[in-house]
Amino acid sequence: MEQIxxxxxxxxxxxxxxxxxxxxxxAGSGMTEEEYLNYESGQTDFSFSHLFNIARTLNxxxxxxxxxxxxxxxxxxxxxxxxxxxxxxxKQYHYRHLAYNFRDKLAEPFLVTVQQDTPGTVKQxxxxxxxxxxxxxxxxxxxxxGGNDILLNQGDALYYDASLPHVMYAPEGDCRFIAVVIKEExxxxxx
Numbered sequence: 001m002e003q004i005x006x007x008x009x010x011x012x013x014x015x016x017x018x019x020x021x022x023x024x025x026x027a028g029s030g031m032t033e034e035e036y037l038n039y040e041s042g043q044t045d046f047s048f049s050h051l052f053n054i055a056r057t058l059n060x061x062x063x064x065x066x067x068x069x070x071x072x073x074x075x076x077x078x079x080x081x082x083x084x085x086x087x088x089x090x091k092q093y094h095y096r097h098l099a100y101n102f103r104d105k106l107a108e109p110f111l112v113t114v115q116q117d118t119p120g121t122v123k124q125x126x127x128x129x130x131x132x133x134x135x136x137x138x139x140x141x142x143x144x145x146g147g148n149d150i151l152l153n154q155g156d157a158l159y160y161d162a163s164l165p166h167v168m169y170a171p172e173g174d175c176r177f178i179a180v181v182i183k184e185e186x187x188x189x190x191x
């Protein structure tokens with residue numbers, strides 16, 4: 001809960017520095033003003049997609065929101081086994097950002113663990129600009145992508161347009177996978 005409060009505080013400060021209203025920030029992030037204010041007040045946990053979209057609207061790296069520090073490294077970043085910036089989104093998603101301190105990233109690489117879902121679990125789908133690549137390391141991942149159910153087993157990979165609403169489930173035990181979010185540059189979608 002402390003992590004959510006700190007992210008919310010950083011969002012509010014950055015929005016103020018940029019001179020944006022909550023409504024402008026919400027619109028730029030693809031949500032209602034009420035939804036945005038719930039995030040900014042720390043009342044609601046963030047989906048990764050919402051966090052990604054808010055960072056983009058505030059013109060900062062997602063690491064700025066997660067850590068309060070801008071990435072500084074360039075050239076390369078080496079992340080050893082078990083390292084990286086750990087953060088949890090929602091109760092069932094555990095992320096480890098594998099290049100959080102590399103500046104001017106074109107992609108955001110994560111090691112993601114989704115805890116097993118109970119039968120009948122329904123989650124809200126989200127979307128964000130850019131593209132995404134998922135590679136399953138362990139377990140089974142069921143991804144609902146744009147209304148289509150896709151089952152990925154260990155060793156399977158999926159590359160897709162992340163503007164399609166998507167949600168991930170672990171139907172048979174926990175699932176670990178690599179997720180790489182490829183950023184979309186401003187104006188690129190219209191080109």
